[in-house]
Amino acid sequence: MHAERNVKQVMRWCLYIVLGFPLLNSCKDDYIYDNEEPSWLGANIYEYLESSGQFDCYLALVNDLGYKETLRLTGSKTMFPANDEAFSRYFLSKGLTGDGPALIHKMSASEKRYLFNSSMLNMTYLSHMLANVSSNDQGIGEGIALRRATSASYLDSISFVKPDALPKTAFWNRFRERKGAYLADNGSKMALYWTPEFFSTSGLTEADWAVIMKGEEGKPYDTQGFYVNDAHVESNRKDVTCKNGYLHIADDVVAPAPNMSEVINSTAGMHTFAGLMEKFAYPYYDGSVDDAVKAYYGAGNISDSVFVKRYFNLTDFSSDPEGKVDITGYGTLAFDPSNNVYGGNTDMGVMFVPSDAAMKDYWESPRGQFLRDSYAGWDEVPTNVISVFLQNHQRLSFLTSLPHNWDIMTDNAGFEMSVKEEDVQKAYIACNGIVYMTDKVYPPVDYQAVYGPVLTADTTTTMSAAIKNDDMDDVNNLKYHLYLRSMDNQYNLLVPTDDAMANYRDPITWALWANEGVDKREIWSFYVKMGKVVADVYDTNEDGSKGTLLRTVGADALDTEGAEEVANRLQDILDMHIVVADNEDEPLSGFIDEGTLPYVLTKGGSVLALSGTGEQVKVQGGGDMELGLPEAEVVTLEKDHRKARYEMDNGRTFFIDRILQDPFKSVYYTMTANEDYRAFFDLLVGNDDVFLSLADNEDYKDIEPIFETSEGENSKMSGIGPVVTSFNNFRYTVLVPTRAALEEAFRDDPDLHTWDEISAQADLDVKADWTRYLLNFLRFHFIDGMLPVSGVSYQGKAYPTAARDDKGIFVYVKASSDGSGITFEPENGNGEKQQAKVITSNQEDYNVLTRDYIVNDNDYTLATQILSSSKAVLHLVDHAINYQK
Template identity: 30%
Template sequence: MKYYKLLTMLALGAAWAFPVACTDKFEEMEDHIPSWLNSNIYDYLQKRGDCNYYIRLIDDCGYTDAMKVSGSNTLFFSNDASFERFFQENEMGYRRYEDLPYSFKMMLLKIGTIPYSQLLERLSLSDRGQITFRRTTDFEVEDTIPVVAADKLPDSKFFAPYRRAGKPIKLLSDATKWTLVQFFPDVMEGKRITDDDFSFVTGIPREAEDASLFANKIIQKDIVCQNGYLHELEDVLVPPENMAAYIRSNGNVSRFNSLMDRFACPVFYKRDENGDSIFQTRYFNQSPAYAFTEFNGTNAPGLLYFDPGWNLYQPKGGNSNQPGYETDMGCMFVPTNEAMDRFLSADGEGSDFFEAFGSWDNVPDNIAADIVANHQKYSFLSSLPSRFNDIKDEAGYEMEVSKENIVDKFVGRNGVVYVTDKVFTPLDYRTVMGPAKIDSLNSIFNQAMVDAQFVYYLRSLKSTYQFFITPNEYMTDYVDPVAKSYASTNYQCKLDFNLTAQNTVAATATRTSDGEVIMDNGFPLGTNGVVSNSGILKNRLEDILNCQTLVTASNEDFAAARAAGQEYFITKGYAPIRITADNKISGAGNETPLSITKVYNKENGNAYLIDGILQNTTTSIYDVLSTRDEFKEFYDMCALLGIFVNNPTTSTVAPGRKVKFLNQYHYTVYVPTNEAIRGAQEKGWIPTVAQIENEGDLSVRDSLENVMERFVRYHFQDNSVFVKGEQVEDEAYLTSTINENTNKFYPIYVTNRGGSVTLSSEADHALGKVTAHVLTNGNAYNLMTRDLTLNNSDKEKATTIEAYTYAVIQQIDQVLMFDRPSGDSKQN
């Protein structure tokens, strides 16, 4: 019964210790040991006759007694044939057992020793019964401390002092414990790793019940001895390096490694017994469980997603039930040198990188960090070959990787490295943002995208953009629309943008009249003419970006529209811009057109470099209608009806007057000629201003005003229609006059083609008639306006744009009537 209990404990994987003092008890029980139960671990290996190298290993490391009597262990071992193969094939130059250093022998023994006895099935589980993908062993990181020659140190500015000194240093690849990677049947089933996944990653075939450590097959498992379990490996268990060390040692990926090593630092670990410093290699990273963001008071030049050298790598950190390292490991996709060179070439995918930098050595640290990080995956289990079709980068976008892209694989102690034939460009650089992020000559615009939070729009692959980037040298002469509303011309200014030492955007204000820098502490936007308030700057940068971002159906549609003669386009922020056939571009407020100097084709559209800022107009609808004689009759009606208002609230005000019923959108205002309006009045279709003003009966007056207001509102239409704008055929656009029978707004039907715009009113459309034409024989068409609302009840104290309305004013040759007038009677 005693031995029945003993074997049951072994089968359950229980910890079982025999102290030396119990030797006599062993002797007493020898006659009762079953024939199938092997003696102690040492004697079993010795009696086999084919484990002589392993016996020597145990003896030389001083573990003879431990393997004979004391304790309870699980041991992964290899036979003599495995050692002979190792001596023939290893790259370390060890050609016979006598060549092995003591530290290497200690590593071979301890890395395969687990300090409690467990069946392979039980090794697949943690102490609390959870699937265990990786586990630690008896090996301690200080059991072998490499001495690294100066020329073999990571080539980073942080290691530079040690490289220049030319002396070797004691350097751990990481100061955390090494782990074994367990491809055991229960682990593979529990982690949903398929046989094909295993075979692809390790390069060895697998049958249903096969088990492996790393890519080392277990050829005999669950050998039962009196003081533990043994599992025989096909090859000598030389633990693979971590991901970082493998990448550094693989000459075929040296380009990538040179980028990665920029973020490596020698972090002091401890002093040894001789007083020599021992360092560990750390990489700047932002991982939740092992972040490293500054070194000796210096902030990181860039952050990787995780430290590729961290032995105990874990995606998010552990919990009370299971350490995080047991559940998963990291993964990296590392391009070959050939792939890196092909990418960074004049006709490669990274042609804009090539244009900006010329070589990988010249790529700035922050961009190098982005590139390296984009090749990192927090989870190997989410990056299995069987999941390549669905794999996304850590920003959540498709990586577009296939097995055909993988030219080599490596299973390390903290993750898997896939060597690839392609570079996986970070999303931001594949999109229209790329030229701004890549080239330091566009750094103000790059920071503007961040400050104004435009990156969230521009990195979308579901939209197509035409994005106009202004290089640093041209980020000047922005006419500030808020300052333009100030009564004092001293504060009506232009802004010249610049980057501060803290890499934030600031601006210097110059007077619009004489260009002098404002040196007056009364300037509402800043101090001594310098605008540094982040809220104000974000507001203006957003205004610029809204005007320089065009959303299109596709690049092809945009090109086709231009080829068909379209010149006017509506941007993301509803601002109108004009692009002519000779690649000149202007906003509504530019005095002279700008030039498009460079075009980049990106995955979500085109990016363009332009030699200035696309300036919005500061002219309102009121400004145009109230100052031009050809609009007098229409303006007089608007004025009588109180359509133009400036009713400040407790927190907002208009710089001047604005149309009270328009929202933050883009509109068209159709203004009939004075003659057309007077003709309609003579026919009795609409009342005159004098008729209303002279009407003494208030009820009649109200009725006449209602007729006039519905007439006027019918000339305010949603959507800006430009001569040489978007070509449409009989397109219905809603007006601001509501149909009181249907409670829907009346439409106007627009045809825009060949530089001619014709309109059909609701009344005429049913009869197939054209009602009016936009007149292009003068300068009363395509007049661009913007009504603003500012952020203070006192415009002299306003600092930001609160809201806005864009509108284009078009003069037409006839009035628009939403219903059919009868005879000369007044419209009802």
């Protein structure tokens, strides 16, 4: 059995062999290239270049480097050689003439390696493959690559930089003492491949290319050929196939492109910008680089340590690993212009570099006035200030900064840069980005906005820290710079100097004194400590001047309540010192120095009184008028005795010599002190018996008095004295009818009852109705909106009042002004008898400013913060207005 089975197996294997022989013969006969090369396959790379007779210079590089045999053998190279004519132009650009190969032979070995290897890739790429990447996170690898690493190494670009060529900062002083420094490139340089595939994928247009090539001739947009850096490979000279790789013949020598730092430092006309940029250069020691250089060149050839020239930047060098430099405090660039691999294969950076002339023009223009007032020249601007300027001229991504997008391109803060193609004088292709030399400066929003001068002046450090606190995580950061940087609005920014900020009358304690007679008055002296605003708090002498030091608020990092108090007061100050200048709906909006407005309205709803024009403008707050304090004036600069007034892109900035103070007196106490207001005030105070009799009935819960002192025993807030209950952290106008006007109103309206008549009414429902009617009559004289007699004319402007109709909807009043007076009437008014005119015969009876305070304690004498407040202007008027008649 076993023998029989073995015989069968042998016969089966013989059959397999017999059947298999024809198949093997068939495969051999069909493959025609076993004994001959394909007709499309050229010679090896070296033979191709040699047989052409046009590449003697390139072959001189090959031969001198001992690369001849490599290019004869099979392999996988992609090369971008240039002919001898191109090399002649290359040498001529460096001031060299003569025999090309002879000039090659004179080059150092490193120079030869660097030049040759920059024209070679260690992989085979047909031209359409140059824009591909092997993989990425999205799985899309075609057409997205712009750059590739060549065979060149940073090891062949080590340079010894002499003292005169080193950056001028103290970081480099030790190398000046050593007569120079060995520096290595920050990474090996990549080459750029401008292919049709990349053009299509990135959306780079012919018009874009014209801007990128501005200043160059004979560099057309090419959708058939391509460019290596700025060397053109025409369509009929690409994809030359050799046995051991591909050749793409370039019209110019493919040399290593400089990085953006090198372009800026070496280009005439960019010296001012370059000098500022170099302030952020740092000699960075990398042990692996130093070791690699020593090993490459051999022991003893370079004895000193080799450093990498890097720049402080937000991308990869924002902190010092050795802890020697406070980089955050010093300032940084947006990215490192010397980083040769910045952006990887698919992207790179962009820098807009203003020419020296553009930098000079900006410095000497009104826009640069605030810098001139603070510094002697560009070189004197501190690094933490100039860093923001430099960052704004850097674009993190080339792909998002293509010229066709410049009309919508925004800066690092999200504001339009407004770059135009005609701004570009010349463009430079660097190995890590594009450098555009422009005839314009693109200042950051911090340099454009009204708070810009505050950040740079040494006399406004307190307001600078209040407006722009760089610690965005600070819970007490008011972030007013975000409001003031709006370019859609125009502002007046009034800036008390540091001296002025040392004399702030605390509103809470001064309001207690002004309204309740409780003398706990304090004067706060603000200053900056460790980047934060703190305050020394003083008591006052009997005459209100600064007395003895009581405490310091906000200085201790653990004093969170103190920090909140400081922020609370700074917010109050800032709201008082900002005036919107272009609010068409607000009669009190405009520029304070034009002499057209005697009053303006602040951001916080306060009224400021103005006098004078231009640099001689003077400003006074309601509290200043209340205390008889002098007007604030624009300060005179010591430097050139010029007034500190600045014209900025979104308004005007004025440094002033006093803090402007809001009124301290409330509506209640202001009316108490004025006999002409007495009749109306008595009506507003009401009748306690009436309110008590109606208080416990749910049907009458809508009835509340005009004035109220506290929010209740369990409340954590209260008013400083009685406050108007209908006020809600806004600005108001209160019309005060004369005694005669009120008597006429009660006589003419039988439904209008006095408090005594209401108190005597026994029927609670009738009492409630009479009370509602009277309260609505009174509240109709409380108007939402600040309307002083201001010299501004307007007609029939409608404003809501505190009165409500039967449906609970606020009733409106109309106001008209001829500039010297104001007339008020119900919106549905139908005659002169319904009109109330402001009586302007006595200055103490009209344009009287008040402020009702709500503070953070049920016992207002213990309050530490202003929770809200309502500002009002009071006018004595000749008639009472009654919409209910």
